[in-house]
Amino acid sequence: MRRFENRSGRGLYRSRDGVILGVCRGIAEYFDFSVFWVRTITIIVLFCSGLWPIAGLYFIAALVMKPEPVIPILTEDEQEFYDSYTHSRRGAVNRVRRRYDNLERRIRRIEDTVTSREFDWDRRIEN
Numbered sequence: 209m210r211r212f213e214n215r216s217g218r219g220l221y222r223s224r225d226g227v228i229l230g231v232c233r234g235i236a237e238y239f240d241f242s243v244f245w246v247r248t249i250t251i252i253v254l255f256c257s258g259l260w261p262i263a264g265l266y267f268i269a270a271l272v273m274k275p276e277p278v279i280p281i282l283t284e285d286e287q288e289f290y291d292s293y294t295h296s297r298r299g300a301v302n303r304v305r306r307r308y309d310n311l312e313r314r315i316r317r318i319e320d321t322v323t324s325r326e327f328d329w330d331r332r333i334e335n
Contacts, residue, residue: 221276229270 223233227247236246254262274294281287293300 220273222270222273224276224278229267230276231266231269231273234273234276 220238221234223230223237226233232246232250233243235241236243250262250266254266277290281290289300289303292303
């Protein structure tokens, strides 16, 4: 079971449309609450607790929560890539680079086959 994932399969992310770092909107979307009420409760608790404890927790939550993906995640592979990217950008870039290098090698082999003399002779014989 994935951590920070609700029943709809959508994880707990900081919203990109939030006012201050998107924490309240992200929590509201995760629990399917109104953003207005989450912000109202946060402000009430902020003033009742003496500003610093809740403000500190808010910024810690902003650091811990991953930002919402720009493109919605549809498959497990996309979720795995997004998780690897948010945890280790260098690892994700290396994975994309390996995939690109593999595709480039395959294309070069196809080009070598198509431009070889045997391919030309085989094509002439078939025609």
